[in-house]
Amino acid sequence: MLYQGSCHCGKVAFEFEAELTGIVRCNCSICSRKGALLCAIPQETLxxxxxxxxxxxxxxxxxxxxHRFCRACGIHPxxxxxxxxxxxxxxxxxxxxxDLDLSTLPVFDFDGRSV
Incomplete structure (x- = not known):
């Protein structure tokens, strides 16, 4: 399925194709501060x-x-x-x-602090 996204102000926009079966919550120092829930995809598909x-x-x-971020609104997409x-x-x-309901996807914890 094709997904589209952006930062808050829309100056950084992207799309990717993936079969979403779950999302990852990483506990590394930056992901835990951002509160990010992640999907890993092959880089060339972004x-x-x-x-x-x-x-x-x-x-x-x-x-x-x-870690990419929008210089205008500060969001890390x-x-x-x-x-x-x-x-x-x-x-x-x-x-x-x-247009993604994250509550429908299982969350997998990843111990990024130990990497």
């Missing part, structure tokens, strides 16, 4: 439709994940693997996806 100069990047720790090697993923903040 299509960023609008960003201009409004898409910022934040990394920390080993800098393997680029997704993150991306930027490390070397391996298959890369994108991690969509499901709170930013339009």
């Amino acid at each position: 299509q960023v439709l609008a960003w201009g100069d409004d898409l910022g990047t934040y990394t920390f720790g080993n800098h393997a994940i680029a 997704f993150a991306e693997d930027v490390g070397e090697g391996g298959e890369r993923s994108a991690y969509v903040n499901m709170h930013c996806v339009a």
